Amino acid sequence: MPDHRIPVTVLTGFLGSGKTTLLNRILTEKHGQRIAVIENEFGEIGIDHELVINADEEIFEMNNGCICCTVRGDLIRILGNLARRRDKFDRIVLETTGMADPGPVAQTFFVDDDIKDEFYLDGIITLVDAGHVNQHLDDSDEVMAQIAFADMIVLNKTDLVDQKALSSLQARLRDMNKLAQIILANMANAPLDKVLDIGGFDLGRALETNPAFLEPEYPFEWGGLFNLKAGEHTLALDTGPDPDMSALWTRVDEARPTSLTGLAEKVFRHFAQPAHMAGNGDLITAGDIHWKLQLATASTLHLQVPADGMYALFTQHTPEEFDTRLYDVNEHVCEPVDEHFFNAGHIHDDAVSSVAFEFEGSLDPEKFDAWLSVLLRTDGADLFRMKGILAIKGDDRRMVFQGVHMLFDNIPGALWGDEVPGNRLVFIGRNLNRDYLEGALKQCLS
Amino acid sequence: MPQLIAKGLPNARLLSQMVLSESSADMGWSSCGSWLAAVTTSGVVHLVDGETGAQHTEWLAHENGALALCWHPRLPLLASSGQDGHVRLWHVAPDHSCALLIDIPLTEDPANNWIEHLSWRPDGAQLAAACGKKIHLLTLDGTREGEYTFPGGTVGALCWRPKGAQLAAAGYGGIKVYNVLDRNSRPQALKWKGSLLSLNWSPDAQVIAAGCQDNSVHFWRLPKLSDAMMSGFPYKPVQLSWSKNSRWLLTGGSSQLILWSFDKKGPEGKPPVTVDFHQEAICAIDIANSGQMLATGCRAGKIAFWNQVGDSTPALEAQLDSRVEQLAWSPRKNAKRLASTSRHGTLSFWEAIAA
Known part of the structure; x- marks a missing residue:
């Protein structure tokens, strides 16, 4: 209509x-x-x-x-x-x-x-x-x-x-x-x-207007692409918000050009591997290795550049936070030819934040309604907006919902059809507790 | 539950119909019943013959759009206001020609220049005009005799005490009642933490009722100010009409016509009388001066003509092209003539007899 x-x-x-x-x-x-x-x-x-x-x-x-x-x-x-x-x-x-x-x-x-x-x-x-x-x-x-x-x-x-x-x-x-x-x-x-x-x-357009659904959260906030000459480079860092920082240093295959976001898709799973510790004076080899840089004090690390070509550095925090700099063999600063800031789990300590969840399974409608009504009643003042697409047990259609503070609206959407039913939600609010929300949501699975 | 809806009601007789350029912002009969004036949202007043329904004249009264009209209670004098901060008084001559009598600029503040409500004091000595949070009192010669500031923000409604000189103003936070004869007196406050959108004083002046933003009706009994609330309306019940004997308060805001009994006991603790007829929410109600005929109009454009307040079935019906905006019975004694306007701007004259 x-x-x-x-x-x-x-x-x-x-x-x-x-x-x-x-x-x-x-x-x-x-x-x-x-x-x-x-x-x-x-x-x-x-x-x-x-x-x-x-x-x-x-x-x-x-x-x-x-x-x-x-x-x-x-x-x-x-x-x-x-x-x-x-x-x-x-x-x-x-x-x-x-x-x-x-x-x-x-x-x-x-x-x-x-x-x-x-x-x-x-x-x-x-x-x-x-x-x-x-x-x-x-x-x-x-x-x-x-x-x-x-x-x-x-x-x-x-x-x-x-x-x-x-x-x-x-x-x-x-x-x-x-x-x-x-x-x-x-x-x-x-x-x-x-x-x-x-x-x-417009609930009918909830999907197309949600960029966060398209961009996953990464374990790194920054990636830079460098065009380098062979030889040992130096990575200098000051102290920052944490005593250590995850990082990955890898060579980029120029025969198969990929954007930094494309590369991110490939390397992010390596961050889930056990980390190799590296501190002041240590050598970082190029490869799919998850490094944990020890940065309790200002540090200088050596970066392996085995051949001329493109290299990518991914770091858990932005370069500003640790004043991260890359120098070539002549101690000249190397600027990235491209860089990208990623949608990390949490960056700033702003009181207002948003959290997104994506998980498979169907929600029990009674459990979910009961939980949501309590959440809206107790925390509605701090919840600015909510939006999501849910899979409800016993219903072969998507359930699309949105909310503003305590007000809530939902409509049935398209059939799941061949797609595996799943849930995608975003909450925007003050003092959101991600772990609590995620745990509570998963408790509502049938 | 299936409901018995009266079917095949006779249609009321249509006397005349004209299509205005757009929706009517306000409409009303002159006190003598000789004329009807309707003003469009863009500010054109149409003056129509009270007998034939034919248009005598039309003119642009307010360039930025009009909001309210109000005929003087005795004289052939029409007050108009709009989105330009001006109140204008128009005189209608016996030959139906119309002339601007007085132009009264009330404000030049562009953020607060809507004059949404006009109301003549029952004795005709003063016109009250609400502009934003200010209420201005104007005399017949255009003198500004005083102003009040409504504390809760923009005034939502004005209503004079029947036959009196007390002016009630409603808005956010409740009602203020100003005694205009003693300008230094402290206004009476009828507090309610909510937004009041409409106001109607019972003809015996014992009860004042207000339609609220949160889909409820609130009323106060005077002079003790005991108050109560009626809630549960699906829409905002801004339409409030009193039966001439002050026994019934009729409210819109739902597809049912609801009659609240104000006999010695009511309406507290008693269910109201509900009358099913309209398929959509009632958005206009008018009771004829005779106290007999009642008209109700709904969002679907249906008008029902009831022989008297309390009837369970209307006598006649009529269908408009769109939502009913205003309904008004001719003030003439025993007149059965009703004027209606629709959202699409159709002005119709009906006679409450079968077509």
Whole structure:
């Protein structure tokens, strides 16, 4: 059945992150959609557009005192009015204030039946100023929440930071929110076709919009590809967050060119092998060997480079964390020809993080419901978003679910058919305990 | 459980019908019943003859869109407001021509320039206009006689005490009742931690009822302020109508028409009377001045005409092209004429007799 409801795109982001720039692009570039704008943030840059409604944000809590039933009164009022003018536009864009909590915005689309009948939340886009977001993340709960809620993070002003900082920022954001697509931009130049059709809350599209499902977690955060001349090289490291660090040093077969992500697929299983210890002055041989570098003090290790060619180094932590440097025989620094920051299990100690699970087997619906309802009741305030595809015992269809705080929604999806039924879930929240969640979920297997 | 739904009801007689350019934001009869005015969401007022239903004139009243209309309780004077921060008073002459009498700019703040609610004091001496969290009191010559600030944010509804000079405003956090004759007096607070969207005072002024965001109806008995809540509506029960004798409160917000008895004991502890007819949620209710005829309209566009409040089956029905937006009986004595508007902008005149 076609959805006749009007899509609503929400733009969030700290002051100066480029929300209004993106909004102006949405309004001026050709995409064939007529757009009505609701603005909670005004005055930064003028909007020259016919249908702009300015409104102060109004947060309504309900009498039961549950913060998860908090909705946005201004949105309900304005959308109620726009529902009567729906032939005038195809889409609504809401620009929130820099300090806005996206929770009540999302909840409005879950709890208000009048809104649900006429509108759907297409997605929450969070703009991030690449130059300043680290600082904002450290001292603003609002920025954390905006990133946690996002379906798409537009990492803006990337021209103002170097590649390393950008990669590490991407890794940090990815760690906080595995559900969001991250788009790199300057002047908020994210491709509008992606921005205007996210389907972030569309259960029917839960799979295609979950990049985290596609990218596994690796036991290393960084990989670098080096083009080296034969001879013994030197790897210098300072002390870092841990007294040791796993690493792998391998030669790359140039006859069969592979990307760093492709290589990662091949080497990650070696990290599960027992590690060979190596400390200051030791030799690291090239090969599929899991090394545990002893780094209680600043150390220099020798790297074997038996022949000219391409080599790859994978390390458990990013080079910044141990100030990792590679020198050639002449003590010149070797820069990687390519590098990649991987989606590691946990990188930063941000209060907000996301955890993804993937496991086979069917869930017992009663056990799962009982556990989930307790989880949402006790920890719902700390759970920003949840999304997943589940295999339920006795049901040959996928069960697709999503949640915002304590609110929860699920629909049956496609048949499993020939595919082995399994479960994939992502939780985004504050103070998540991965081990507890994983254990509890597996307890629900039938 | 299967329900017996009356089938094959006679249709009400359609007197006239016109298609407005878009949905009507508000609609109402002049006090004498000579005219009906409907204003579209983009701000065009249509003035229609109360007898024939034919249009006399139309004009753009508010450029950025209109939100409310309110006829003066005695004079041929129409107040309008919109998304431009202005209240305008229009005078309708006996020859049906219409002229702008006074333009009253209330605000230039672009973030708070929606004037969503207008209500004339029952004696016609003042017009109350709600703009964001401000409530302005305006006189017939456009003088701003005072303003109140509603503490909970944007005002959700305004309602004057019947025959009185107390103005009730509802919104987030409850109701404030302002005595406009003593502007220094402290407003009475009827607190409720929730968001109130609509308001209706019983004709005997003993009870004030409010429809709430969390799908409930809350009411207070005056002057003691004992209060109670009715919940369990599938939709927001913003439609509240009192029977003329103040005995029944009729609520929408579900496909059943629900009648809450306010006799000496009720409605606490007693199940309400429920009437099944509509297939979808009721979104408009109006009781005729005579106190007899009742009309209800639902999201599916069906209108039911009931001979009296409490009937279990309607006498007539009618079908609109889309969701019923507003219903209003002619104020004339014993009139059986009903005006309706639909989401798609169809304005219809009905006579409550079989077609």
